[in-house]
Amino acid sequence: MALTLIPISTNSTIAAGPQTPSCGNFKVTKNSSIVGIEFRKGSYQVNAFGISCKKVMGSKGLFAKFLKLKNNKSLPKPWRYLADAVGAPKFSSGPGVGFRVEQITSVTRSPTVEPPARANATPTPKPNPAQPPPKFSFKFNLDKSLPEDWIAEFKIIMKNLGEIIPISGEINRILKEPFMNIYAWNGNTKNPFRDVIPNASGSSISGNSPSNRWMVLEIPSDEFRYNYLHRYSVIVHETFHVYQISLSKDNMQPKWFSEGGAKAIEEMYTQQYYGRSDFRSGSTEVSASVISNPGLFEEYETSQQIDMNYGSSAFMVLALAKELQKQGISEARAFGMILKDFTLEKSKESDWHKAFTNIFKMTVSDFYQRLSKYPADINQVLPGTTLRLQDVFAGK
Ligand SMILES: [Zn+2]
DSSP: OOOOOOOSSOOOOOOOOOOEEEEEEEEEEEOEETTTTTESEEEEEEEEEEOOOOHHSSSTTHHOOOOOOOTTTOSSOOOOEEOOOSSSOEEEEEEEEEEEEEEOOOOOOOOOOOOOOTTTTOOOOHHHHHHHHOOEEEEEOOOSOOOHHHHHHHHHHHHHHHHHHHOOOGGGSSSSEEEEEEEETTTOOOTTTTSSSSOOOEEEEEEEEEEEEEEEEEEOOHHHHHTOHHHHHHHHHHHHHHHHHHHHTSOOOOOOHHHHHHHHHHHHHHHHHSSSOOGGGOOOHHHHHHHOOOOGGSSSSGGGOGGGGGGHHHHHHHHHOOOOOTOOOOOHHHHIIIIIIHHHHHHHSSSSHHHHHHHHSOHHHHHHHHTSSSSSSSSSOOOTTOOOHHHHSSSS
């Protein structure tokens, strides 16, 4: 189970509308905050869904209005902030209605001093503006409440993942520091990091702004007592989210891809390294909605109650791999296209529908149509037991 910090909505059965293109950019002129969430000065890309851009943008729009609220004051009803575990901050007034804002990382240049022009000055060579990003690293904060054997295995897993899915330094264009903290503790202990992350619980990538995020791993003590593999696979799941953020420039849409991909890789990891997975233990629940209304799984808001432990999202990802294999693509390559190529494509093509067609050579609605031919059963789409993640991420 990978808990995210998403409030449970009581009515979330309305289909998400088609993803609207960006409303354009909004300039936040000074460092501000909305209900305690930091919005640093800069340009933000705004995407509206189920509401017109006009209502969100401009000096009288909702975003401007929210920025003017005093810190920690609640949003005007029925608006609420969705503390999405991944992706950009989101504001919603009901299922399928709201907007998200995402800071556009600006490239800061050191001021250059132009020499005074002279009549016959020789042209000066242009400085190279593209500085390579600094190397990224994780900082481990592992509480002593954790069993020693878990800590040892955690380090092995992080080393393996560092080779399989290295986090690109490009993530430093999103994060304000070239590293990310991982806070881990045993759930039988009160959050030992409460001074730094006071409200943290469960497992997630959390943050108080797009540029300041951390990984939370609160491992339930039952997972140690009963030797659940989830105590290890959750490390893979959350680390893969960081990989997605780095490769996609934080474009985490749609939900079934980001969560289904994370669920798929965690089970592929346990299959490869421990010889078993939840996919084969009969514990993966798949909702019938994956066949009848797959669009629901594009958003957290419309699929919370029909995507337990992201089993439904994972089903969609695994079915896509099957469809690609029908075109003669190998299984490893199919998963490479899904977990790597599509993620990277979204950094260049922000409309995920277009990115999908670019990579998979079919439209999203083509795929949803093909899904309707499957039974909603994970056993129909299981990946092979000999699949190696090294081959999946090896490239073309
Ligand atoms: Zn997740």
